[in-house]
Amino acid sequence: MNTFYTYLxxxxxxxxxxxxxxxxFRIKSKLINLQIxxxxxxxxxxxxxxxxxxxxxxxxxxxxxNISVTIEFLLIISYYLITxxxxxxxxxxxxxxxxxxxxxxxxxxxxxxxxxxxxxxFYNLFSTILMLTLLFKQEEMLxxxxxxxxxxxxxxxxxxxxxxxxxxxxxxxxxxxxxYPLFFLNVIGLNIYISxxxxxxxxx
Amino acid sequence: MVSSQELAYFxxxxxLFTFVLSLGIVLLVKKNQRIQELSEKLIKKTEEKKELEKxxxxxxxxxxxxxxxxxxxxxxxxxxxxLAQKNLSNLEDEAVSGKIDISSxxxxxxxxxxxxxxxxxxxxxLIPHYLLKFGLVKALERMxxxxxxxxxxxxxxxxxxxDDLVISNxxxxxxxxxxxxxxxxxxxxxxxxxxxxxxxxxxxxxxLKIKHNGIALTQRDFQLLSSDSDSLxxxxxRYRLNVIKGELVLKRNKTYGTIxxxxxxDKSI
Numbered sequence: 404m405n406t407f408y409t410y411l412x413x414x415x416x417x418x419x420x421x422x423x424x425x426x427x428f429r430i431k432s433k434l435i436n437l438q439i440x441x442x443x444x445x446x447x448x449x450x451x452x453x454x455x456x457x458x459x460x461x462x463x464x465x466x467x468x469n470i471s472v473t474i475e476f477l478l479i480i481s482y483y484l485i486t487x488x489x490x491x492x493x494x495x496x497x498x499x500x501x502x503x504x505x506x507x508x509x510x511x512x513x514x515x516x517x518x519x520x521x522x523x524x525f526y527n528l529f530s531t532i533l534m535l536t537l538l539f540k541q542e543e544m545l546x547x548x549x550x551x552x553x554x555x556x557x558x559x560x561x562x563x564x565x566x567x568x569x570x571x572x573x574x575x576x577x578x579x580x581x582x583y584p585l586f587f588l589n590v591i592g593l594n595i596y597i598s599x600x601x602x603x604x605x606x607x
Numbered sequence: 608m609v610s611s612q613e614l615a616y617f618x619x620x621x622x623l624f625t626f627v628l629s630l631g632i633v634l635l636v637k638k639n640q641r642i643q644e645l646s647e648k649l650i651k652k653t654e655e656k657k658e659l660e661k662x663x664x665x666x667x668x669x670x671x672x673x674x675x676x677x678x679x680x681x682x683x684x685x686x687x688x689x690l691a692q693k694n695l696s697n698l699e700d701e702a703v704s705g706k707i708d709i710s711s712x713x714x715x716x717x718x719x720x721x722x723x724x725x726x727x728x729x730x731x732x733l734i735p736h737y738l739l740k741f742g743l744v745k746a747l748e749r750m751x752x753x754x755x756x757x758x759x760x761x762x763x764x765x766x767x768x769x770d771d772l773v774i775s776n777x778x779x780x781x782x783x784x785x786x787x788x789x790x791x792x793x794x795x796x797x798x799x800x801x802x803x804x805x806x807x808x809x810x811x812x813x814x815l816k817i818k819h820n821g822i823a824l825t826q827r828d829f830q831l832l833s834s835d836s837d838s839l840x841x842x843x844x845r846y847r848l849n850v851i852k853g854e855l856v857l858k859r860n861k862t863y864g865t866i867x868x869x870x871x872x873d874k875s876i
Contacts (some may be wrong), residue, residue, distance in 0.1 A: 495820070557626065570613075578612075581615035582619060589622075
């Protein structure tokens, strides 16, 4: 039980700190993009909502994650397009990818109430590629955005490996017990890194 | 068939490998960025150096030309005109005895004298005779007084340097021309009504402080102006400062501004 509470405290605590730090930083400085704040907020709210739905109402939490992944994907695309100063007219087509994947998961796999494997894998894959592209366009970016892109790249590349066999992890407790702590460390690591980055930039 | 535990370890190894790989890419990108920054810096520095070299060649050539013209004017034209003046004087003497028309000769003599005088003026303008003959202090005072005369209400020059201070001609010339350009720019752009110059020497540093009540620039303003402007005057100042390893310090206070021209005489050449 203690482990569970520690898990909850670490997950919600680090998410809360990172989100609050980003919001407060945005009020004082425009260095941080709204998309990143929204991305952190969506993740934090999705975690909270799933906890409430699961432990207070004993409801299925997959719909929350399926929608949250789609929103996160849209936000990452938006962040990429803004940061890379992409003026291409077909850039709006990028936004269709997450929506198409969501519908694909819903229609083909009927996955609204189960794990949205395809969306999650593609979300991590595309995010990794987009962040890597951003890293190679560094001269057009602010130094703060470079740090964000680097952390997002590392986070999504690790999550990508996890997402490939997430469907197996979720149904196998033994694998879950071994693999999930590492993935959890990845999530916590990102939250702590973003909080620390904001704190050090604000300080300097 | 792979067991669950084995699969879990495979995934963990995969995730760790991805972590190391992505971290490597990040570091590589960072290093690449650093290399790019350094190469840009190097290119900029090389361009600046080239520009300075070009300017150095231009100024050296200009000064050589000036010296040559001055030498020719003085040795050749000046000497010839002096002889002509002497001949005319002789003729004038002879004319007294009634041999030649005296009025035309006197007029010629007057013209020649004026030519010699004009030539002297030109020669003086081409090389800083006054500076080399009377030294930096007198030259600065004369230059500033000539420039500010009738343009401002008050001018003051305080000197606090040892009498036996020896400054090389090269440093003196560059120092003088920088000060001259600064005064010209000050009068042209700052509209002061009062200027105070203080020349001091302390611990090897020769410092000329120009205090004025006109529109004053800060160090930042001056740096921005220097980087944006393609004015020859500012480029000359930059080049000359580089030669004497000097620096300009600009400050703005509520009621006045100061420009300090500082050079370390021990290190300047």
